[in-house]
Amino acid sequence: MSEHNPLSVHDDALSVELRALAVQVVPDPAFAQALEAKLAQSPLSYSRNATVRFHLREWATVAAAAMFVILIGFTTITPLRAWAQQVIEGFFDQLTVDENQIVYNDVDMNTIPRVTTLEAADALEAEFGFDVLLPTAGLQGAQFENGFYSASPPSAFLSLSFRAPEMLIVIYQLRSHEGENENWTQVGASATILDRMITFGGKDVLAQSVQGAWGWQPPMGAPTLAPGQGLNEVMEWDSTIPMRRLRWQQGEITYEVSASALGASAALPTLEDLIVIAEGLR
């Protein structure tokens, strides 16, 4: 067999030696017992802190801002939680209040790499080091609009937008341990987070969904979200805002499908609709 034949790894002499070395590496029994005892006494849950802020609400521009918010969020790398902490808190960080300070730093959108075709998005796989997945079902006629990405450490993400009349669907993949803007995963106390098992990559995977978003209202008015302009506003969680998100994780990759209804009479895709998209990612 060739040196690079993956089927030969089991018989590879070095592999055998390394396995033999590995089995000799064992934790000190006293340490193992002490740690087990310590874990038996450790609390099973933890508490969150949230900052209370005065809130404003105006949902009309939130949906359109949602995509922009995602993009801004991913390009502003603040000191962020590690992937392990994201596992601790689920896929959404539910605050104990419905008010939150939403902060996004100034970003010139023209400096963010973009793709204009799905083929170009697929080709990013080599840069990312993880498989780029594209939708094969459930877009309900939405057409690919554009995509933004970053393959530069510490962030590695791809965001693909699909637009239909009165609907925007965004699919993104993020190497979760690289971090993301924490506002994006925060939801208000009144948000209802739904757990659903989906079939992804041939496995049953836990996913979570939430409807709503952070909004604001006059008289302060909707913040201007022109490209390159930062945002620093107190917002209130509003579960009636027509935006629905489905989020899950496999390995170190976080995936999210979000749908926003644009326009007062537009229908928001259901959770089942998002699941169809998620399970159809290839």
Next chain:
Amino acid sequence: MVSLTAPQAVRKADDQRVRDAFTLIYRQHLNAVYRYVRVRVDSDEEAQDVTAQTFESALGSFRTFRGEADVIAWLFGIARHKVADHIHKHYRRQVLPLDEKSDLIDPLPLLEEQVGIQVQLERVGAALDGLATERAEALRLHLFGGLSFEETAAVMGKRETAVKMLISRGLADLRLRLKQEEKEA
């Protein structure tokens, strides 16, 4: 006299079930996690520290963890990040560039002449650090963590075929590096 209310009693029983389940996971996976961590750090003490952090972190999230099919991926995902945090904060091994022009000589026996698990571990760990990141990680998870190809793929967010290739090429690179070091010794 203090007595539990009905909800408190239910909660107490539920807590015990959660703890019992986690204890099983701890006992089943401690050695594998420790081995994976140990090959990435420089001492037993550091490995114990990071391993403890891993399981403490896992316990903190265990109540909400429901992906039974991905326990290993979940646990090793935590371990990977605890190790990364530790390395980032404390230490990085000195890594020498791989001389790709070195001759490929029969690698056996690469480790026979060395004594002591600690010495071997240090040598292998340093050699792994000199490989391409993903090849080294695949080798650590598969050979030291004892993960299957599928499990390794799940942890790394890759397809199984990609992991097999990483491991195959990683072994080739590692063999070359170890042989080079032996020649220089």
